[in-house]
Amino acid sequence: MNHKLKLSGMLLRNYILFSLTVSVSVFMLLLFFVMRTNEWLPAKDTSMWQASGMVQGNTAHINENAIKDLHGWVEILDERLRVIEVKGLKQAGDTSYTEHSLNMLFYDTPENPYYNSIAPYRTDEGAQRYVLVRLPKRNVQIDIALDEETSKSNQVIFWGALAETGVLFLVLLGISVFIYSHQTAARLTSPLSKIAAGIRNITGGRYYDRLHLESNYELAQVQESFNAMAEKLDQAERENRLLAESKQRMLVDISHDLKTPITTIQGYAKALQLGMIEEEPKRHRAITLIHDKAQHVAELIDDVFELSKLESPDYPIDTEVGDVAEFMREMAVDYYDQFEEKRLRFECEIPPQEVVAPFNRKLMYRAISNLLTNALKYNPSGTLVQLVLVDCHDTVRIEVADNGVGIPDHLRERVFEAFVRGDEARRSDGGTGLGLSIANQIAAKHGGQLALDVLEGWTRFEITFPKCIGSS
Numbered sequence: 001m002n003h004k005l006k007l008s009g010m011l012l013r014n015y016i017l018f019s020l021t022v023s024v025s026v027f028m029l030l031l032f033f034v035m036r037t038n039e040w041l042p043a044k045d046t047s048m049w050q051a052s053g054m055v056q057g058n059t060a061h062i063n064e065n066a067i068k069d070l071h072g073w074v075e076i077l078d079e080r081l082r083v084i085e086v087k088g089l090k091q092a093g094d095t096s097y098t099e100h101s102l103n104m105l106f107y108d109t110p111e112n113p114y115y116n117s118i119a120p121y122r123t124d125e126g127a128q129r130y131v132l133v134r135l136p137k138r139n140v141q142i143d144i145a146l147d148e149e150t151s152k153s154n155q156v157i158f159w160g161a162l163a164e165t166g167v168l169f170l171v172l173l174g175i176s177v178f179i180y181s182h183q184t185a186a187r188l189t190s191p192l193s194k195i196a197a198g199i200r201n202i203t204g205g206r207y208y209d210r211l212h213l214e215s216n217y218e219l220a221q222v223q224e225s226f227n228a229m230a231e232k233l234d235q236a237e238r239e240n241r242l243l244a245e246s247k248q249r250m251l252v253d254i255s256h257d258l259k260t261p262i263t264t265i266q267g268y269a270k271a272l273q274l275g276m277i278e279e280e281p282k283r284h285r286a287i288t289l290i291h292d293k294a295q296h297v298a299e300l301i302d303d304v305f306e307l308s309k310l311e312s313p314d315y316p317i318d319t320e321v322g323d324v325a326e327f328m329r330e331m332a333v334d335y336y337d338q339f340e341e342k343r344l345r346f347e348c349e350i351p352p353q354e355v356v357a358p359f360n361r362k363l364m365y366r367a368i369s370n371l372l373t374n375a376l377k378y379n380p381s382g383t384l385v386q387l388v389l390v391d392c393h394d395t396v397r398i399e400v401a402d403n404g405v406g407i408p409d410h411l412r413e414r415v416f417e418a419f420v421r422g423d424e425a426r427r428s429d430g431g432t433g434l435g436l437s438i439a440n441q442i443a444a445k446h447g448g449q450l451a452l453d454v455l456e457g458w459t460r461f462e463i464t465f466p467k468c469i470g471s472s
């Protein structure tokens, strides 16, 4: 997350790039301006290609290279117009001139391909000499301007070039501003519109949608918080759905479990009312059945009520600090006879010393008694059942284990859910399927938990709760 560029960093980078672009543009435009004015303004100093420029006093200073660059040449003539020296490569003309042929050189006609200039000078010895410069017209452009006009036209050229450069500058600046503002906006508007779409999704109840932004640090943080919020909402939504489903299932189960005994009660009551059962033993059996079924219905209603109370987070339980070891010894005594009667072997492993912890006697009795009753109800004679108390460092662990029939695999996962019963329990129609859910809630109310451990033929239920309230 930290490697992401901060918004300020991104803006700074864009401004720097923008400034660089503008600076480069300005530099290029300056070059353009200089080139443009150079192109238009007449060359001022042409003396190095003019014969008059070459003659200084009684010598001719000939810049041979400058002349050669223009593919021209220079001839030195004596007083009789004979060529006595050539600088550069002579491409036309004779070795001497007459006045007429020399005049002809200065005729400005299309047939004359050279621009010529001539200047006289005298050598130190007093001899008459002429410098004749001949330049091909295709390489030379001659501008003739009157002085006052020249300055005016120069101003026009200058302002023209400046205007052209200015327009170009504005165009380049406009393009740069457009590109950079678009780029900067795109980096903000695109993720912002994605965030807006995400918020719309949440408002529309689509909590499973997440944001995936390629963006800077600040917006990435917004994304992180947004996704965390969406995750929580999604989770709450799932839990609500599960809760609603489980409530619905519970209602269906309750009505089903109530309906069966009530239908039986109705049937026998009607038969008795109509005098259809005449024999005394049968009448007695019917009345006993009505009583048992009514009791079952009452128990079921009690259990549902108890469970709903325990499931409510606001329902408080009173706990008293007491000796769990003593409490368990009393329970073992209570159940000893029942195990004897059913011919199950019953072993207790309870430490002789005190194991002090806060607990609600009535609720804890109910939880453990369900575990012991289950071991009694669902296992054949000969099964070994153990009641164990383990004094851990800051928790207490109560175990009810048996090596009996065990819990079928498909039930194990859901055995703590309300109304989940095994086939045997269903057939006998004895239990309500609420016992383990209630025990689970009781353990939770004590700040602990109920767990099922199945290992090597042993079915072991463990209730663990803290010795001090508030620690677990």
Ligand code: ATP
Pocket (backbone or CB within 6 Å): 303, 370, 374, 375, 378, 379, 402, 404, 405, 406, 407, 411, 415, 420, 421, 422, 423, 424, 425, 426, 430, 431, 432, 433, 434, 435, 436, 437, 459
């Ligand atoms: P209730 O306890 O309300 O009278 P119940 O015993 O059917 O009804 P639970 O105590 O919640 O309900 O038990 C759920 C199911 O788990 C039982 O129906 C039974 O199939 C299975 N079960 C629980 N304990 C054992 C055990 N020790 N051995 C085998 N099966 C068990």
Ligand code: MG
Pocket (backbone or CB within 6 Å): 370, 373, 374, 431, 435, 436
């Ligand atoms: Mg039970």
